[in-house]
Amino acid sequence: DGIIILVPIGLSYHWQQEILEKVNLFKKEDIQIIDNLLKVKPFEKFNDKKILIIRHDLYADCIASYKKDYDSKKSLKDLRWKTADYVNIKSMWGKQKLFVCLDEGHSFKHTNSVKTKALFSTKKYFDYRAYVSATPWINGVEDSYSPITFIDQSIIPMPENAFKLWISESIGNRWDKYAIS
Numbered sequence: 274d275g276i277i278i279l280v281p282i283g284l285s286y287h288w289q290q291e292i293l294e295k296v297n298l299f300k301k302e303d304i305q306i307i308d309n310l311l312k313v314k315p316f317e318k319f320n321d322k323k324i325l326i327i328r329h330d331l332y333a334d335c336i337a338s339y340k341k342d343y344d345s346k347k348s349l350k351d352l353r354w355k356t357a358d359y360v361n362i363k364s365m366w367g368k369q370k371l372f373v374c375l376d377e378g379h380s381f382k383h384t385n386s387v388k389t390k391a392l393f394s395t396k397k398y399f400d401y402r403a404y405v406s407a408t409p410w411i412n413g414v415e416d417s418y419s420p421i422t423f424i425d426q427s428i429i430p431m432p433e434n435a436f437k438l439w440i441s442e443s444i445g446n447r448w449d450k451y452a453i454s
């Protein structure tokens with residue numbers, strides 16, 4: 274019904290072009306690229322669109338813009354992302370089923386970053402989730418916690434710190450004691 278693609282800076286138009294070239298279900302007017310000028314309340318503004326392509330660095334602003342006292346110049350790091358529900362994406366966008374695709378999803382590895390907190394605060398609205406990354410986790414397996422638990426919490430059924438301890442005990446000293454931070 275609705276697709277949100279979260280992309281790194283500079284890849285929005287690339288994604289749009291790839292979709293238009295390779296998928297015959299969508300036309301250019303079905304896709305909206307959310308840039309800095311369009312980040313405020315995008316779901317109600319573009320409820321006629323089927324795909325929203327949003328830069329990683331703008332997603333938190335897109336969500337926080339539904340907060341009553343939102344100010345685009347203020348830092349979002351002190352917002353209560355876990356307890357507040359700033360926007361019901363499905364109802365604002367007028368969609369029944371939502372899919373989210375995280376391009377270069379490894380950039381959401383830090384659970385304390387604003388963009389990761391914003392993403393997790395809206396997780397319940399996504400019926401389908403995909404993670405795309407060509408960056409290997411060879412020496413950073415512990416960084417896989419956030420992206421994997423976003424896709425499916427049952428894959429790693431433990432808190433983040435417990436996962437990091439489990440990983441360090443399981444493989445940390447096997448090859449290089451500095452492989453796990």
